[in-house]
Amino acid sequence: MTKRPGFLVYGLLTAFILGSAAPLYWSFLIGSHTKEVITRDTPPLLPGGHFFENAQRVFDSVPFWKAFGNSLMVSSVAATSVVFFGTLAGYAFAKLRFRGSTPLLVFVVVTMAVPTQLGVVPLFIVMAKLGWTGSVWAAIIPTIVTAFGVFFMRQYLVDAVPDELIEAARVDGCSMFRTFWTVAVPAARPAMAVLWLFTFMMVWTDFFWPLIVLPAENPTVQVALNQLQSGYFKDYALVLAGTTLATIPLLVLFVVTGRQFVAGIMQGAVKG
Amino acid sequence: MRTGDVADAASPAAPPPEQPAGRRSGARPRSAWRERLSRWDVRFSPYAYISPFFLLFLVVGMFPLVYTAVVSVYDWSLIGGKGDFVGLQNYRDVIDNPYFLKSAVNTVSIFVLSSGPQIVMALGLAGLLDTALRGATFWRMGVLLPFVVAPAAVAIIFGSLFGDRYGLINQALEWIGLSGVPWHTDRLASHLAIATMVNWRWTGYNALILLAAMQAVPRDLYDAAAIDGASKVRQFTSVTIPSIRPTVLFVVITSTIGGLQIFAEPRLFDTTLAQNGGSDRQFSTMTMLVYDFGWHLRDLGRAAATAWLLFLLIIVIAFVNYYASRRFGTIAGLRHRGRRR
Numbered sequence: 001m002t003k004r005p006g007f008l009v010y011g012l013l014t015a016f017i018l019g020s021a022a023p024l025y026w027s028f029l030i031g032s033h034t035k036e037v038i039t040r041d042t043p044p045l046l047p048g049g050h051f052f053e054n055a056q057r058v059f060d061s062v063p064f065w066k067a068f069g070n071s072l073m074v075s076s077v078a079a080t081s082v083v084f085f086g087t088l089a090g091y092a093f094a095k096l097r098f099r100g101s102t103p104l105l106v107f108v109v110v111t112m113a114v115p116t117q118l119g120v121v122p123l124f125i126v127m128a129k130l131g132w133t134g135s136v137w138a139a140i141i142p143t144i145v146t147a148f149g150v151f152f153m154r155q156y157l158v159d160a161v162p163d164e165l166i167e168a169a170r171v172d173g174c175s176m177f178r179t180f181w182t183v184a185v186p187a188a189r190p191a192m193a194v195l196w197l198f199t200f201m202m203v204w205t206d207f208f209w210p211l212i213v214l215p216a217e218n219p220t221v222q223v224a225l226n227q228l229q230s231g232y233f234k235d236y237a238l239v240l241a242g243t244t245l246a247t248i249p250l251l252v253l254f255v256v257t258g259r260q261f262v263a264g265i266m267q268g269a270v271k272g
Numbered sequence: 273m274r275t276g277d278v279a280d281a282a283s284p285a286a287p288p289p290e291q292p293a294g295r296r297s298g299a300r301p302r303s304a305w306r307e308r309l310s311r312w313d314v315r316f317s318p319y320a321y322i323s324p325f326f327l328l329f330l331v332v333g334m335f336p337l338v339y340t341a342v343v344s345v346y347d348w349s350l351i352g353g354k355g356d357f358v359g360l361q362n363y364r365d366v367i368d369n370p371y372f373l374k375s376a377v378n379t380v381s382i383f384v385l386s387s388g389p390q391i392v393m394a395l396g397l398a399g400l401l402d403t404a405l406r407g408a409t410f411w412r413m414g415v416l417l418p419f420v421v422a423p424a425a426v427a428i429i430f431g432s433l434f435g436d437r438y439g440l441i442n443q444a445l446e447w448i449g450l451s452g453v454p455w456h457t458d459r460l461a462s463h464l465a466i467a468t469m470v471n472w473r474w475t476g477y478n479a480l481i482l483l484a485a486m487q488a489v490p491r492d493l494y495d496a497a498a499i500d501g502a503s504k505v506r507q508f509t510s511v512t513i514p515s516i517r518p519t520v521l522f523v524v525i526t527s528t529i530g531g532l533q534i535f536a537e538p539r540l541f542d543t544t545l546a547q548n549g550g551s552d553r554q555f556s557t558m559t560m561l562v563y564d565f566g567w568h569l570r571d572l573g574r575a576a577a578t579a580w581l582l583f584l585l586i587i588v589i590a591f592v593n594y595y596a597s598r599r600f601g602t603i604a605g606l607r608h609r610g611r612r613r
Binding site: 013020023027086096111117121141175208230239246247254 | 412540
């Protein structure tokens with residue numbers, strides 16, 4: 001039996017986690033008071049009773065629910081698409097032999113490091129030509145595939161599906177696609193879930209591209225936060241109530257699926 | 273996928289009848305056909321599975337990046353579209369712009385203030401987590417909490433904590449008898465505030481990646497070190513860190529690439545109306561300059577030139593960091609010379 005760590009380790013970790021949570025508490029704290037509270041010499045310790053009132057003012061100031069729906073739509077379409085194409089290509093790289101597989105996989109790994117965010121100018125030109133700027137589709141398109149998605153699924157499938165199982169399915173007369181569908185996909189499910197969550201979160205929190213293509217009337221949550229901050233920055237109760245509202249959905253997702261999040265990050269790392 | 277579908281239709285659920293010999297003689301044309309389909313299936317399916325990804329990635333990932341170079345040598349307005357070929361004029365204009373050098377320095381300064389402390393804290397945190405904790409998942413989730421908060425939200429929250437007049441941090445400084453810091457107007461102070469946001473959001477995430485690598489370190493290395501009389505701290509610096517060097521490199525490189533593109537944090541930290549990095553651009557970054565050229569000044573040519581210059585900056589700094597952290601790893605890992613690849 002390994003030795004349990006002492007109080008010092010638990011104490012330091014507790015301090016770190018309190019530090020992690022404190023800014024979120026601050027956001028809710030100020031967001032639940034009236035706007036004058038920030039000018040007091042000592043800030044309050046406990047939340048006040050004005051959160052819903054402030055939230056209502058947020059809804060009056062920016063199209064929050066529309067932003068929420070847009071973010072939900074953009075993030076889930078992107079996540080589903082990344083998982084679909086990532087699993088398909090990742091399976092091919094993990095389990096099938098074909099000419100050029102090694103250089104192509106190297107290409108995938110290298111492009112993971114490429115800052116694709118820097119391609120915004122041509123992306124914008126194309127979207128404008130197509131007349132898509134302003135619609136959520138313009139926000140979705142650049143996120144539908146990621147090199148990371150392919151690499152992540154490949155790393156998982158290499159170990160998760162034994163080669164013998166694939167051969168057995170082939171001997172039994174399964175076509176390639178049927179083998180993929182009935183053998184690889186069920187085995188890949190945990191990794192697919194992690195990749196879905198991860199991509200959902202990355203796209204949800206993305207700011208630069210949605211800010212460029214989406215107008216004030218049709219924003220994502222992050223773009224709406226930008227409007228709130230630039231228009232009402234003197235009213236911290238309002239802005240921080242909005243920030244709290246914007247953060248709650250991902251916090252809920254995190255509380256429900258945090259275990260998978262942690263496992264996914266650690267898994268991707270060990271093999272990467 | 274299409275190859276797969278065709279083959280699927282051709283091979284029913286029941287396995288094909290055994291045809292030990294004479295398959296290719298042409299005596300049974302249907303089987304020969306099926307045989308050929310199956311061979312095509314094996315040969316082309318892999319390409320069918322990878323090509324959707326590659327096609328889409330070329331369109332939405334690679335093409336824009338490469339085409340940025342094309343746009344950057346044209347006079348290209350946001351409204352009017354493509355104009356004359358101007359060669360490197362856009363690059364000259366961008367580099368001559370007084371805000372260019374300022375933004376480049378700010379970007380690197382914020383990055384240095386965030387990445388160094390972040391790696392050190394993440395290593396320490398990972399070391400704390402790499403013990404036989406009770407409720408390990410709880411602690412791991414705890415340190416990951418800030419990662420689910422969007423950069424835009426982080427910037428707003430920290431913008432108020434670091435408020436020049438009523439911020440909690442300045443109030444705290446005044447309680448202990450110090451004077452408040454002009455976090456938004458002073459250049460270095462604003463960089464420090466923005467670096468704090470980055471550190472807050474990413475330390476736990478990086479710690480988990482490092483923790484994963486630490487757990488793969490063979491435990492008998494620690495036993496051997498302990499027998500040699502190495503303390504816990506000594507074991508950490510002489511066994512753990514050298515062993516996870518590749519992962520440290522990975523974290524350094526990914527945080528370089530991400531950190532130099534910082535945009536949401538400085539933009540939303542700004543409470544001036546223009547939101548382009550403070551009244552004197554004291555915390556304007558390169559990505560903000562891309563946005564400023566393209567969507568405020570409506571000059572896509574210069575925006576593209578700036579993006580391409582940022583790309584070069586990222587490559588240079590990534591290489592510098594790669595060699596620097598390799599050296600660092602080598603110094604820390606002298607005792608493991610034999611294990612070096």
